[in-house]
Amino acid sequence: MAWSERLRRRAPGLLWAPGFLVLWEAIVRLLEVPLYIVPPPSAVLWQLWRNLPRIAHYTLVTGGETLGGFLIAVAAGVPLALAVAFSPFLRQTFYPAAVTLEMVPKIAFAPLFVTWFGFGYLPKLIIVFLVCFFPILLNGILAFSSLPLELRRLCASTGATALRMFWHVRLPAALPQLFVGFKGAAVNATVGATIAEWIGGDAGLGYYIQIATGDLRMDLAFAIIMVLALLGLALFGAVALVERLLLPWHVSQRLPPTTA
Amino acid sequence: MSVAVEVRGAAKTFPASPAPVHAFGPLDLDVAAGSFVAIVGPSGCGKSTLLLMIAGLLDGSAGEIRVGGRPVRGPLTEIGIVFQSHVLVDWRDVLGNVLLQADLRGIPRAALEPRARELLRSVGLDGFATRRPYELSGGMQQRTAFCRALVHDPPLVLMDEPLGALDAMTREQLRSDLERLWMRTGKTVILVTHGIEEAVQLADRVVVISPRPGRIVREIEVPLPRPRTLEVCEQAEFHALVGEIRRLFASYGVV
Ligand SMILES: Nc1ncnc2c1ncn2[C@@H]1O[C@H](COP(=O)(O)OP(=O)(O)OP(=O)(O)O)[C@@H](O)[C@H]1O
Ligand SMILES: [Mg+2]
Numbered sequence: 001m002a003w004s005e006r007l008r009r010r011a012p013g014l015l016w017a018p019g020f021l022v023l024w025e026a027i028v029r030l031l032e033v034p035l036y037i038v039p040p041p042s043a044v045l046w047q048l049w050r051n052l053p054r055i056a057h058y059t060l061v062t063g064g065e066t067l068g069g070f071l072i073a074v075a076a077g078v079p080l081a082l083a084v085a086f087s088p089f090l091r092q093t094f095y096p097a098a099v100t101l102e103m104v105p106k107i108a109f110a111p112l113f114v115t116w117f118g119f120g121y122l123p124k125l126i127i128v129f130l131v132c133f134f135p136i137l138l139n140g141i142l143a144f145s146s147l148p149l150e151l152r153r154l155c156a157s158t159g160a161t162a163l164r165m166f167w168h169v170r171l172p173a174a175l176p177q178l179f180v181g182f183k184g185a186a187v188n189a190t191v192g193a194t195i196a197e198w199i200g201g202d203a204g205l206g207y208y209i210q211i212a213t214g215d216l217r218m219d220l221a222f223a224i225i226m227v228l229a230l231l232g233l234a235l236f237g238a239v240a241l242v243e244r245l246l247l248p249w250h251v252s253q254r255l256p257p258t259t260a
Numbered sequence: 261m262s263v264a265v266e267v268r269g270a271a272k273t274f275p276a277s278p279a280p281v282h283a284f285g286p287l288d289l290d291v292a293a294g295s296f297v298a299i300v301g302p303s304g305c306g307k308s309t310l311l312l313m314i315a316g317l318l319d320g321s322a323g324e325i326r327v328g329g330r331p332v333r334g335p336l337t338e339i340g341i342v343f344q345s346h347v348l349v350d351w352r353d354v355l356g357n358v359l360l361q362a363d364l365r366g367i368p369r370a371a372l373e374p375r376a377r378e379l380l381r382s383v384g385l386d387g388f389a390t391r392r393p394y395e396l397s398g399g400m401q402q403r404t405a406f407c408r409a410l411v412h413d414p415p416l417v418l419m420d421e422p423l424g425a426l427d428a429m430t431r432e433q434l435r436s437d438l439e440r441l442w443m444r445t446g447k448t449v450i451l452v453t454h455g456i457e458e459a460v461q462l463a464d465r466v467v468v469i470s471p472r473p474g475r476i477v478r479e480i481e482v483p484l485p486r487p488r489t490l491e492v493c494e495q496a497e498f499h500a501l502v503g504e505i506r507r508l509f510a511s512y513g514v515v
Contacts, residue, residue: 150347153317159337160364168363172351249350249392 039219048223054208055227061204063231065121065193069128070235073185077133078178081140098137106130107195114200124196124204131192132185139181143174176250179243186239190232205231261415262448263338265291265314269323271473272309283309284474286323289467294446298459300505301469302512307452308344310474311418314450315341327416337365340414342422344452346405348393354380355389358408365412372411379407382437384430399426403434410441417449423458435461439487456509460501461488468508477508 021041027033028040035043048055084090084098106127113123147170155165197206205224212220247253271285284306291297299307312318314325316332325332348357355376362372380386383403393401406422423431439462442449453459459466466480482501484492492498 148347150343150345151349153312153315153335154341154343154347154360155364156317156335157315157337157339157341158361158364159335161366164364164366168360169349172349247351249394251350251394 036216036218039222043219044222044226047217047220048226051220051223055205055224058203058205058208058224059227059231061121062190062193062197062206062228065124065128065196065204066189066231066235069125069192070132070185070189072125073129073132073136074182076129077136077181077185078140081137082144084137084141085144095141098134102134102138106134107192107199110196110199113196119200119202124193124201127196128189128192131188135184135188136178136181139177139184140174143177143181144170146177147173175247176252179239179247182239183236183243186236187232189235190228194228262294262446263328263415264293264326265289265416265448265450266326267310267314267323268325270310270313270320270325271322272306272313272318273321282473284469284472285310285320287469287474287476289476291448291450293448295464296442296449296451296462297465297467298451298453298463299467299469300453300456300459301474302471302509303454305469305472305474307469307474308420311341311420311450311452315339315418336416338414338416340409340412340417342402342405342409342417342419344420344424346401348401348404348408350393353390353392354385354396354404357393357404358411361408361412367412375413376407376411379410380404382441383407383434399430402426403430406434413445415447417447419449420452421454422451424454431458436487436489438462443486456502456505457493460484460498460505461493466501466505468505471512477512480504 025040025042028038039047084095109130110123110127113126117123117126151169151173155169160168193204194206194209197204198210201207205228209221209224209228212218212224244253267287267289269286269288271287272283274281274283287310289297299310301307309318313320314327314332316335327336328338349360352360355373358376358380359369359372361367362369377386377389380389383406385400385403385407388396388400393404396404402422402424403426406419409417409419409422423434426434435458451459451462460482463482466482467476468478468480469475470477480501484495484498
């Protein structure tokens with residue numbers, strides 16, 4: 001696709017954001033909405049600039065918890081999913097327990113973790129891990145247990161060892177569903193970190209937003225929300241990018257037909 | 261190299277609900293080493309099931325199957341199978357799908373690649389080695405699966421309607437390729453097909469199976485000379501054999 005054609009297609013998506021900001025600024029100013037209700041975008045950007053060092057520092061804190069919890073959940077969830085998919089025993093014992101735990105709102109544990117582990121990094125990491133772990137585990141189990149029967153038969157007729165079959169067939173076949181779990185987890189991760197900091201933290205964007213709203217500094221709060229949104233987008237975008245690179249063959253990744 | 265297949269009293273009943281399904285049998289079948297046998301029968305009469313049992317991929321309910329003199333207990337590996345749904349994988353290109361045989365068997369790719377390319381050329385896919393399955397037509401996908409079943413030079417080849425989704429021209433081409441390949445290598449081939457002409461054109465013997473529960477109603481020797489060129493297939497004898505099978509089908513109310 002030509003560069004100009006690409007731009008033409010993306011243009012509507014790129015233009016609505018500045019348009020929306022201008023409209024917002026205009027309405028807030030015309031109606032003279034007080035700053036502590038809804039601040040204009042210019043005030044938000046100003047706060048972002050003025051508090052940049054602190055926001056940058058807290059972004060690293062929240063980003064670290066988010067990424068750390070996410071990666072630990074991937075590292076734990078995928079092998080465990082594999083084990084559950086292939087162990088009838090785990091399927092009968094661990095799997096129902098996991099499904100039940102998935103129903104529990106993980107964030108409810110946050111105050112408990114504060115009591116147990118204090119206000120630091122660890123309780124947030126655990127919360128992020130928990131909100132990421134279940135989507136990865138459940139999608140992983142589905143991913144590893146839905147290999148088509150005839151593909152399994154083909155493998156059997158080659159006498160393939162379990163390892164060769166895993167590497168050449170099971171893993172590539174499982175990747176699309178695994179990534180459904182990764183993307184779900186990526187969305188949960190930032191939410192988990194923010195709320196965990198909110199409930200009991202002494203650093204991070206979630207903690208900062210609580211301070212800002214407590215002081216009715218809505219312009220600052222909006223600036224933090226903006227950064228949080230970017231943080232969430234960055235993690236999700238990174239996962240989606242890896243997916244694109246790894247699975248160019250998958251239906252969801254193929255180029256849309258030219259007629260669409 | 262080739263092996264004989266002996267089927268003795270084999271039968272299969274699936275324990276399905278609400279009632280078990282008696283798919284086929286008991287039936288006896290002998291396929292001599294190096295011969296080409298075609299199995300024809302109406303849909304649902306148990307052809308695929310029988311093929312899977314011969315391959316050791318499905319347990320029978322009764323009887324015994326021997327391949328190369330040894331009873332079949334588990335999946336056979338000295339074998340090439342074209343499954344009814346061709347099961348190509350989207351994460352590999354056409355050549356990669358054929359070489360999946362090498363990777364799964366732990367054979368170095370380089371050892372099988374020349375033969376893979378030769379097979380792809382023989383079925384007219386040489387320009388498509390780097391395409392993904394979803395970029396191919398149904399018939400091209402089937403031809404890829406066909407190459408994958410043959411690339412490791414197995415002594416026994418089981419094919420479940422490998423020419424089903426092909427156009428008349430490609431089918432004709434593939435039939436003669438298949439015959440040539442078989443005449444050259446002397447493999448034992450069991451071919452399941454819906455095409456009566458195809459069966460008569462390719463096989464030494466055509467096994468006709470009744471509607472479910474499938475039983476062998478007749479085994480018809482095909483004494484036509486090889487290669488079975490178009491001229492051979494225009495002979496009265498060819499048409500007589502095709503007619504005989506068609507009348508058998510008609511007597512079961514199938515055609
Ligand atoms: N896993 C299964 N569970 C229950 N019934 C089955 C199963 N597989 C096959 N059957 C039944 O066994 C019978 C034979 O199936 P099979 O696939 O062998 O037929 P076929 O002769 O290959 O038919 P077709 O020509 O349509 O491919 C069918 O009636 C089918 O319903
Ligand atoms: Mg079938």
